[in-house]
Amino acid sequence: METLFASCIGFLTFCGIFLMLRGRTFPVMLGLTMLSYAVNLFIFASGRLTLRGAAVLGTSEQYADPLPQALVLTAIVIGFAMTAFLVILAIRARADLGNDHVDGKLPDADGMKRESR
């Protein structure tokens, strides 16, 4: 279970970082979302992985640490709000700047201008 869980986090982080290094706002946004999924799973694992571990007293023999669950909940909410804001900002940037490149201008468009001169 630990191996599967760890490789999931690793794969999500890998995808997240790869997408974040792309040049357009949409992949960057997807990358950040992937990264926040990885983070959420990682926080969850910080309370140790247990099977059939209840977080409520008196319901089972084995208990799971409830704090990471609370932390993860907070992180999910905040991450969700931030992603929503970023989506709106990216749409606005597309409208204001005329393209969806993170730098506000397409690198090849610049090169073409120079050549045409």
Place this chain on the structure above:
Amino acid sequence: MWHLITAPILLPMLTALVIMLPPVHYSPMRRRWVSMISSAVQLVLVVILLLHVQQNGLLHYAIGNWQAPFGIILVADTLSMVLVCLTSFLALGAICYGSAGEDEKGSFFHPLFQFQVMGINGAFLTGDLFNLFVFFEVLLIASYALLIHAGGKNKTKAAVHYVVLNLTGSAIFLFSLAVLYGTLGTLNIVDMAQKVAVLPAEDLMLVKSGGLMLMIVFALKAAVLPLQFWLPATYSSASAPVAALFAVMTKIGIYALLRVYTTIFGADAGPLQGMAADWLLPAGLATIVLGAIGVISSHDFRKLVANLVLVSVGTLVAMVALHTELSAAAALYYTVHSTLVTAALFLIADLISNQRGKAADRLVSGRRVVQPILLGSLFMLAAMAVAGLPPLSGFIGKLMLLQAVTEPANRALLWAVILMCSLLVIVGLSRAGSTLFWRVSGGDASGDKAAPLQVFAVCWLLLASPLLVIFAGPLTELSQQAAAQLYDTDTAARAILGSAATEGDVP
């Protein structure tokens, strides 16, 4: 008195909510007055709280009465209260400036501003690392919206970079929190310090990697060298009152560095003691140099001021890296001075650019400003203060910094860098000033005069500089007391966790 510690967080939040409700929301004047009065009240309250903390020592408040290692706590010690006072003072000035008309260029200026103040105050007051993350996000989401206040291409572009970078920073912050929680089993700052002191050897590397990831996050917020590229564009494109408030945002990163690497990884941390210093000292020095180069190479005045922020950040980070009580005291005094003066400079830059027509704040010859004497003297005062020339607070701040460096090897390096870069800053500022005010070409002066409220706001912030000199004696004492309290982790642990818990933890 007990509950007053929540005031710096609750008051801005409630004010923001009141401003958004109908009777206040529909009238610009009412919005302004509520916002300004609330900030003034907040300033009075936090000064009372500071005096109380100074006399009676550290104050802590368990939210919902859940006791310390388990519940979230707020901690007011002298260091955090001084910074909260600084924020309130700055916020009042910035709100006054914004109320002169800037706030009507977009919607929800005042509520967002109050939410940001709430986040900043919360970040200074919290005693819990996860809560610090939450308050970081509160202030960040308000700052994202404030940054694009009044709209425009530059602002949108800067905001995209700023938001993406900070979201990445938040992800790294959460990774490091999870690592630290997984190994130490707590996120309460004081409790973490005790767990680090008795850390088993096999967890050492994990905690170290968690701690160093925290350093990356705080360095990103503070804009230290490899992570500073967002700052000049963001600060120079934000509207003036927002940029003025942002002047304190980098200081939150510095505060967090100071808090985490003194309390958690401080004197008792054994092999982990001072693990960030090796990275922070060279990074800080390089930031100073880069900032100074930025100052002399900026093409517009706002970018120049943003680079001045970098210089002050570099100086403060180098001081944090020195890791002595003396350097922490000097850093605190310098933080107060540099925040207020750079904020005033952002406002002055806006006044100048409003009066120069098309040339705006670019450093080219342009129309004469309408009020050369007023703006010139304000500029002169602020420039002298920020460069560290004698009669004003910059001089005393730099003197304290230089005196705080006691190690001979460090002394040669730091003195050389700080003093050389001060010279570059003076050169840059005098070039900027002479271009803005003396290189006049064509056209009569025409444009709006500065509104009285705007002039008041600038004077309010600049007034701090002479006051910091006149009351230098008590203020240096205060900052030394704050530093002593910061380094006295045992007393803090006993006050917050209770004596039983402290004894129980030692095996």
